[in-house]
Amino acid sequence: MSLQAVIRSVSHYVPTRRVTNDDLSKLMETSDEWITERTGIKERRFIESDAVTTSTLGEAAARKALEKAGWAPEELDLIVVATLSPDLYFPGVGVLLQQRLGCRTIPALDIRAQCSGLVYGLSCVDGFVKSRQAKKILLVCAEVQSPVLDLTTRGRDMAVLFGDGAGALTIEAVDEVDGAGAAKRGIIDSFLGSDGSGAEVLCMKLPGTARPGFIKASDIEAGLVHPKMDGKVVFKNAVTRLLETAHTLLKRNGVSPGDVSLVVPHQANLRINEMVRQELKLPPERVFNNIQRYGNTTAATIPICLSEAVEEGRLKQGDLVLTLAFGAGFTWGGNLVRW
Numbered sequence: 001m002s003l004q005a006v007i008r009s010v011s012h013y014v015p016t017r018r019v020t021n022d023d024l025s026k027l028m029e030t031s032d033e034w035i036t037e038r039t040g041i042k043e044r045r046f047i048e049s050d051a052v053t054t055s056t057l058g059e060a061a062a063r064k065a066l067e068k069a070g071w072a073p074e075e076l077d078l079i080v081v082a083t084l085s086p087d088l089y090f091p092g093v094g095v096l097l098q099q100r101l102g103c104r105t106i107p108a109l110d111i112r113a114q115c116s117g118l119v120y121g122l123s124c125v126d127g128f129v130k131s132r133q134a135k136k137i138l139l140v141c142a143e144v145q146s147p148v149l150d151l152t153t154r155g156r157d158m159a160v161l162f163g164d165g166a167g168a169l170t171i172e173a174v175d176e177v178d179g180a181g182a183a184k185r186g187i188i189d190s191f192l193g194s195d196g197s198g199a200e201v202l203c204m205k206l207p208g209t210a211r212p213g214f215i216k217a218s219d220i221e222a223g224l225v226h227p228k229m230d231g232k233v234v235f236k237n238a239v240t241r242l243l244e245t246a247h248t249l250l251k252r253n254g255v256s257p258g259d260v261s262l263v264v265p266h267q268a269n270l271r272i273n274e275m276v277r278q279e280l281k282l283p284p285e286r287v288f289n290n291i292q293r294y295g296n297t298t299a300a301t302i303p304i305c306l307s308e309a310v311e312e313g314r315l316k317q318g319d320l321v322l323t324l325a326f327g328a329g330f331t332w333g334g335n336l337v338r339w
């Protein structure tokens with residue numbers, strides 16, 4: 001019998017420090033009006049101090065998810081972490097969480113798929129489940145991005161977009177069919193893609209081995225230590241790939257957009273998500289957005305949305321969920337999940 005990867009719980013954690021658009025306009029030439037109109041963002045969260053790292057946020061989200069599932073850390077047999085902002089150049093955040101949570105010496109790995117981290121992560125977890133390599137899995141998506149933003153007018157195009165935060169899911173391998181003849185719960189299908197020709201359209205060049213040696217003062221002057229993006233190119237590719245992902249997953253599973261209880265897209269720009277919603281002909285309540293309050297938390301956006309959707313009663317057991325993501329790489333993809 002084939003195993004299903006069933007999501008047992010989802011949780012999130014964001015730093016307490018709220019940074020509004022007006023706060024940013026005191027640091028750079030920008031305005032609440034520009035940011036709201038172009039992106040939908042009103043505020044984001046930044047870490048309170050340098051002592052807070054990606055694994056700190058990840059651990060907080062993970063502990064809440066484990067508690068909701070009723071699992072002790074020792075029960076886990078795999079940790080998967082998605083992040084573009086690890087605590088260290090190496091090793092990854094997965095092993096830091098293995099130690100911080102007090103897990104057994106289970107496998108722990110990091111995924112580098114940027115804003116597509118959650119959708120790549122769920123697909124990876126599904127593979128571990130289907131190949132019977134893991135039964136109880138923790139998937140953590142966490143980012144601390146504020147320290148590398150250029151919070152001056154020079155970096156305003158990127159600085160106003162991003163925030164810090166984390167989400168975590170517990171996923172269990174089960175071979176049950178819920179109820180009498182009811183649809184199977186769990187990850188039904190995933191679709192992933194990449195196009196490295198877009199690597200430099202959205203990237204942060206340093207630190208990296210493409211530029212040998214240590215970071216030099218001139219690199220800092222040149223802004224190579226901050227993320228850079230050609231926003232318009234990314235925007236167009238995002239809409240195209242998100243729709244391609246949605247249509248592919250729906251078609252090959254014989255599902256129409258109307259059958260989906262909730263679409264949970266990556267939170268990069270409210271206008272992108274609105275275009276996707278209109279193209280799929282869905283009413284606003286069928287698409288979950290919270291970019292207004294958190295900005296773009298990269299890998300963490302979708303699990304934070306899922307967690308809030310559950311808390312708000314907009315996502316219940318048995319619902320059909322479609323996740324959609326696009327980000328640096330380019331990478332993109334989605335998952336069709338029976339919650």
Ligand code: UT7
Nearest residue numbers: 030031034038115156157160231232234235238268269327
């Ligand atoms: O998560 C990964 C995936 N990321 C995305 O999907 C993001 C995709 N891209 C976008 O969301 C949008 O392209 C942005 C929100 C990043 C930018 O919006 P836009 O409508 O494409 O604006 P733009 O970059 O064309 O900039 C328009 C103007 C420029 O001024 P000029 O040249 O027209 O005089 C910018 O200098 O807005 C200026 N500008 C700003 N003004 C005030 C850029 N950033 C700011 C700012 N405040 N923060």
